[in-house]
Amino acid sequence: MHYEAPIRKPLIEGDKSYHDITVEVAKPVETSAPKSWWLVFSIALVAFLWGVGCILYTIGVGIGTWGLNKTVGWAWDITNFVWWVGIGHAGTLISAVLLLFRQKWRMSINRSAEAMTIFSVIQAALFPGIHMGRIWMAYFVLPIPNQFGSLWVNFNSPLLWDVFAISTYFSVSVVFWYVGLIPDFAMIRDRAVKPVQKHIYKILSFGWGGKAKHWQRFEEVSLVLAGLATPLVLSVHTIVSMDFATSVIPGWHTTIFPPYFVAGAIFSGFAMVQTLLIIVRKVFKMEQYITIQHIEMMNIIIMLTGSIVGIAYITELFIAWYSGVEYEQYAFLNRATGPYWWAYWSMMTCNVFSPQFMWFKKLRTSIIFTFIISIVVNIGMWFERFVIIVTSLHRDYLPSSWSMFSPTFVDIGIFIGTIGFFFVLFLLYARTFPVIAQAELKTILKSSGDNYKKLQAKEEHGH
Amino acid sequence: MFEFTGRLKTLSIVLILIGAVSVGLSFFAGSSSHSDDGHAEHTEHAAHGEEHGHGEDNHHGGHVPDADEYSYHKTASRAIPENNHKYQGEGHHDEEHAHHQMENKPWANLLVNNFFFLAISLGALFFLAVQYAAQAGWTVVILRVLEAMSQFLWLPMLILLLIVLAGVGHFGGNHIWHWMAEGIMDPESANYDSIIAGKQAYLNGPFFIIRTLVYFIGWVGAAMLLRKLSKKNDMTGVDYAKNWVKTRNLSAGFLVFFAVTSSTSAWDFIMSIDTHWFSTLFGWYVFAGMFVSALTVLMLIVLYLKSKGYLEQVNKSHIQDMAKFMFAFSIFWTYLWFSQYMLIWYSNIPEEVTYYMIRFREYKGLFITMLAMNFLFPVLVLMSRDSKRNFGFILVAGITMIIGHWLDVYIMIYPGSVGVNWSIGLINIGTFLGFAGLFIFVVFRSLAKAPLMPENHPMYIESKYHHI
Numbered sequence: 001m002h003y004e005a006p007i008r009k010p011l012i013e014g015d016k017s018y019h020d021i022t023v024e025v026a027k028p029v030e031t032s033a034p035k036s037w038w039l040v041f042s043i044a045l046v047a048f049l050w051g052v053g054c055i056l057y058t059i060g061v062g063i064g065t066w067g068l069n070k071t072v073g074w075a076w077d078i079t080n081f082v083w084w085v086g087i088g089h090a091g092t093l094i095s096a097v098l099l100l101f102r103q104k105w106r107m108s109i110n111r112s113a114e115a116m117t118i119f120s121v122i123q124a125a126l127f128p129g130i131h132m133g134r135i136w137m138a139y140f141v142l143p144i145p146n147q148f149g150s151l152w153v154n155f156n157s158p159l160l161w162d163v164f165a166i167s168t169y170f171s172v173s174v175v176f177w178y179v180g181l182i183p184d185f186a187m188i189r190d191r192a193v194k195p196v197q198k199h200i201y202k203i204l205s206f207g208w209g210g211k212a213k214h215w216q217r218f219e220e221v222s223l224v225l226a227g228l229a230t231p232l233v234l235s236v237h238t239i240v241s242m243d244f245a246t247s248v249i250p251g252w253h254t255t256i257f258p259p260y261f262v263a264g265a266i267f268s269g270f271a272m273v274q275t276l277l278i279i280v281r282k283v284f285k286m287e288q289y290i291t292i293q294h295i296e297m298m299n300i301i302i303m304l305t306g307s308i309v310g311i312a313y314i315t316e317l318f319i320a321w322y323s324g325v326e327y328e329q330y331a332f333l334n335r336a337t338g339p340y341w342w343a344y345w346s347m348m349t350c351n352v353f354s355p356q357f358m359w360f361k362k363l364r365t366s367i368i369f370t371f372i373i374s375i376v377v378n379i380g381m382w383f384e385r386f387v388i389i390v391t392s393l394h395r396d397y398l399p400s401s402w403s404m405f406s407p408t409f410v411d412i413g414i415f416i417g418t419i420g421f422f423f424v425l426f427l428l429y430a431r432t433f434p435v436i437a438q439a440e441l442k443t444i445l446k447s448s449g450d451n452y453k454k455l456q457a458k459e460e461h462g463h
Numbered sequence: 464m465f466e467f468t469g470r471l472k473t474l475s476i477v478l479i480l481i482g483a484v485s486v487g488l489s490f491f492a493g494s495s496s497h498s499d500d501g502h503a504e505h506t507e508h509a510a511h512g513e514e515h516g517h518g519e520d521n522h523h524g525g526h527v528p529d530a531d532e533y534s535y536h537k538t539a540s541r542a543i544p545e546n547n548h549k550y551q552g553e554g555h556h557d558e559e560h561a562h563h564q565m566e567n568k569p570w571a572n573l574l575v576n577n578f579f580f581l582a583i584s585l586g587a588l589f590f591l592a593v594q595y596a597a598q599a600g601w602t603v604v605i606l607r608v609l610e611a612m613s614q615f616l617w618l619p620m621l622i623l624l625l626i627v628l629a630g631v632g633h634f635g636g637n638h639i640w641h642w643m644a645e646g647i648m649d650p651e652s653a654n655y656d657s658i659i660a661g662k663q664a665y666l667n668g669p670f671f672i673i674r675t676l677v678y679f680i681g682w683v684g685a686a687m688l689l690r691k692l693s694k695k696n697d698m699t700g701v702d703y704a705k706n707w708v709k710t711r712n713l714s715a716g717f718l719v720f721f722a723v724t725s726s727t728s729a730w731d732f733i734m735s736i737d738t739h740w741f742s743t744l745f746g747w748y749v750f751a752g753m754f755v756s757a758l759t760v761l762m763l764i765v766l767y768l769k770s771k772g773y774l775e776q777v778n779k780s781h782i783q784d785m786a787k788f789m790f791a792f793s794i795f796w797t798y799l800w801f802s803q804y805m806l807i808w809y810s811n812i813p814e815e816v817t818y819y820m821i822r823f824r825e826y827k828g829l830f831i832t833m834l835a836m837n838f839l840f841p842v843l844v845l846m847s848r849d850s851k852r853n854f855g856f857i858l859v860a861g862i863t864m865i866i867g868h869w870l871d872v873y874i875m876i877y878p879g880s881v882g883v884n885w886s887i888g889l890i891n892i893g894t895f896l897g898f899a900g901l902f903i904f905v906v907f908r909s910l911a912k913a914p915l916m917p918e919n920h921p922m923y924i925e926s927k928y929h930h931i
C-alpha cells in the first residue's frame with residue numbers, strides 16, 4: 001500500500017482522468033505545427049547552418065582560424081565543450097538519481113530533461129572532434145588495433161578518459177531514454193489513424209503490448225539503468241574536471257574540482273531544463289502537469305547547487321591564499337582583479353548571487369523571474385568555464401609569454417551553430433515525441449492527482 | 464517509551480570507566496616517558512644551548528635556519544623523516560621532533576576518538592536537518608533516534624574545546640597543531656617557518672578559539688532547537704503542520720551554516736595538523752566520512768532497538784533504505800577519497816604529495832586496510848537487495864565500516880602529530896570504548912526522555928506505511 005501524506009501538494013492539477021493525460025500528451029504529436037514553431041525552427045536552422053559553415057571553414061583552413069595563440073591554447077572550444085556536457089547532467093540526475101530517491105515530481109519533466117541531455121552531449125562531442133584539426137583521423141581517439149604499428153592511445157591522459165566517459169554516458173542515456181519512450185510510442189501508435197504514422201510508431205514501440213510481464217520488465221530495466229546511470233552523473237563531469245585538475249597549472253590543479261564540477265553541471269543543467277520547460281508548458285498548455293511546484297522544486301535545486309558552487313569558489317580562493325604558494329595566489333588574484341576581472345565577476349554574480357533570490361518563495365514560484373534566472377545561470381556557467389580556462393592560461397609561469405585571448409568570427413559562429421543545432425533537435429523532438437512520460441505519470445495520478453487527493457481528504461474526514 | 468536501565472546502562476558506565484583509565488594511563492605513560500626521554504633530551508639541549516647560545520626551553524632547539532632549512536620548509540612536509548635527515552646535519556631537530564611526537568601521543572589518541580564520535584553526532588544532526596529540508600516522509604519513524612544521536616554533540620565539543628585550549632596554551636605537551644609552536648611565526652626566532660607564518664591571519668590562537676566556540680554554539684544550538692521543536696509533536700493543542708514548516712526553515716538555516724562550518728572545522732581541527740599541506744577537497748572528504756559513520760551508527764542503534772522489541776514501526780523497507788544510504792555514501796566517500804588522492808598523486812608536486820608519502824610509507828598497512836574496509840566491504844556486502852534486508856549482513860558491514868572510518872580519522876591525525884612513532888594498542892581501544900560508553904549513555908538516556916514515535920508528525924502515517 002502506498003500512502004501519501006495529505007500535507008504534500010498535488011503533482012497533477014485539475015480534474016484529470018487517465019484518458020485526459022493520454023489526449024493532452026499526444027496532442028502536439030497529432031496536430032500540425034503552429035506558425036510560431038516554424039518561425040523558431042527557421043531561426044535555429046539558420047544558426048545551425050551558419051555553424052556548419054564555420055566548422056567546414058575550420059576543417060578546410062585549420063585551427064588557425066580560431067583566436068588561439070601559443071599561450072592560450074585552449075579557449076572557446078573547451079569552454080563550449082564543458083558547458084554543453086554540463087548542461088546534459090540535469091537529465092540524468094532527474095531520471096536516475098531522483099528515481100532512486102523516489103521523487104515523484106520528476107515524472108512530468110524527465111522525458112524532456114533526458115532529451116536535452118542527449119542533444120547537449122551531441123553538441124559537446126563536436127568540439128573535441130573539430131579541435132583535432134584532422135577530423136578524418138577522429139577514430140584515433142579509440143583504443144583500436146591499427147595498421148600503423150604499435151600506435152596506441154595514451155591511457156594516462158584524462159582526455160582519453162573523457163572519450164570513454166562521454167561515450168558511455170551518451171549510450172546509457174540514449175538507452176534509458178528509449179526504454180522510457182517505448183510505452184509512450186505504443187500509446188501514439190494505438191491512437192494513430194494515418195497508416196504511415198502508425199507504421200513508424202509501430203516500429204519504434206518494439207511491439208509493446210502493455211501486459212503485466214511487459215511492465216514488470218520495464219520497471220526492472222528502469223531500475224537497473226538508474227543504478228548504472230547514477231555513477232555516470234558523477235563520473236562524467238569528474239573526468240571532465242580532471243582534464244584540468246591533473247595538470248600543474250595554478251587555478252587548474254585543485255582537488256575540489258571533481259565534485260565541484262559535478263555540482264556546477266547539475267546547476268547549469270537544471271537552469272536549461274527550466275528555460276525549455278517554461279516554454280514547453282506554455283506552448284503545449286501543460287501547466288497542469290508541469291506545475292508551479294515543479295518549477296519551485298527545480299529552483300530549490302538550482303539554489304542548492306549554486307550555493308555548493310559558491311562554496312567551492314570561496315574554498316578555492318581561500319586555499320589559494322592559505323597554501324602560501326605564490327603562483328596559486330597570483331592565479332586567483334589575477335582572476336578577480338586582472339584584465340579578465342569582468343568575466344570573473346560576471347561568473348560570481350550569475351552563479352553565486354543570483355540563485356540566492358530563490359530563498360524567497362515569492363520569487364521561486366514566479367515564472368518570469370525563474371525564466372530570467374535560468375538564462376542568467378547559463379550565461380554564468382559559460383563564464384565559469386571561460387574564467388577557469390582562459391584566465392589560468394593567459395598569464396603563465398613566464399611573464400614574457402603572457403597574452404590575451406580574443407575570439408574570431410569562427411569561434412563565435414561555431415558556438416552559435418551549436419545552440420542552433422541544439423534547438424533544431426529539441427524542436428523536432430517536441431513535435432514527434434511525447435514530451436511527458438505519460439505512462440509513468442499515470443502511475444501517480446491516484447496518489448498525487450489533485451482530484452484524488454481531495455477525495456482522500458474527504459474520506460479521512462468522514463471516518 | 465524506551466527505558467534506559469539494566470545491562471545497557473551498566474555496560475555504558477563500565478565502558479566510560481575503561482575509557483577514563485585508558486586516557487589517564489596514556490597521559491601517565493606519556494609523562495613518564497617524557498621524564499625518561501626528557502633526561503637525555505635535556506643534556507642534549509644544554510649542550511646545544513652552549514654551542515649556539517640558545518636557551519634550552521627554545522621549542523625547536525638551537526637550530527639556525529639556513530638555505531637548506533628554507534628549502535626543507537619550502538618543499539617538504541616536516542612529517543617525512545627522510546627530509547629531516549637530509550636537511551639537518553646535526554640530528555638535533557630530529558630528536559626534538561621525536562620528543563614532541565611522543566608527547567603528542569595521548570593527545571592525538573584523545574583527538575582521534577573525540578573527533579570520531581563528534582562526527583557521528585554531527586553527521587546525525589546533518590541527516591536530521593536534511594529530512595526536514597527535503598520534506599522526506601519515510602524517515603519519520605527513525606527521527607527520534609537521529610535526534611538522540613545529535614544530543615550527544617555538546618560533550619565531544621566540550622572536550623574538543625579543552626584540547627584546543629591546551630594546544631593554544633601549550634599545556635601538557637600538546638603540540639598536535641604544529642603552527643602553535645612557539646616562535647614559528649616570528650622572523651626573529653630560530654623556529655621561524657615562513658610558510659606557516661603566511662597563514663597567521665587564519666591560524667592564530669584567538670581566532671582558532673573563536674571559531675571553535677562558533678561551531679560549538681551553532682551546532683549544539685541547532686541540535687537543541689530541533690529537538691525542542693520535535694518534542695512539540697508529543698504535546699496537544701499544537702498546529703503540527705505549522706510546527707513542521709518551522710522545523711523545515713530552521714533545518715534549512717542550519718544546513719547553510721553547516722555547509723560552511725563543516726569545511727572550515729575540518730581545515731581547523733585536522734588539516735592544520737599538517738600545517739604546510741592544503742587540499743581544497745579536504746572539508747568535503749571529512750564530511751563524507753562523517754556522514755557514512757553517522758548512517759552506520761544510526762543503523763546499528765535501530766537494529767539494537769528492534770532486537771529489544773522497540774521500533775516495531777520500522778519495517779524491512781526502512782531497513783533496506785537505510786542500508787542503501789550506507790552503501791551509496793560509502794561509494795561517495797570513496798569517490799572523494801579517490802578524487803583527492805588521485806589528483807595529488809598524478810600531479811606529484813612536493814607541496815602536496817608529501818601528505819600521502821608518509822601515509823604510504825609509514826602507515827601502509829593501515830592505509831590499505833582502511834580503504835578495503837570502507838569501500839570493498841560495503842560495496843560487496845551491501846550490494847544486493849537481500850543483504851540490505853538481512854540483519855547479519857548489515858551488522859558485518861556496519862561494524863567493519865565503523866572500524867574503517869575510525870582508522871581513516873586515525874590516519875588523518877596521527878602522521879602529522881605523532882609521525883613514525885605511531886602504535887595502535889589497548890590504550891586506543893580503551894579510549895574508543897570509553898567514548899562509546901559516553902555515547903551510549905547520553906544517546907540512550909535522551910531516547911528514553913520522549914516517545915520513540917513522533918506520532919503527530921504530519922508525515923508519520925506515510926512513514927508507517929512505507930513499502931518498497
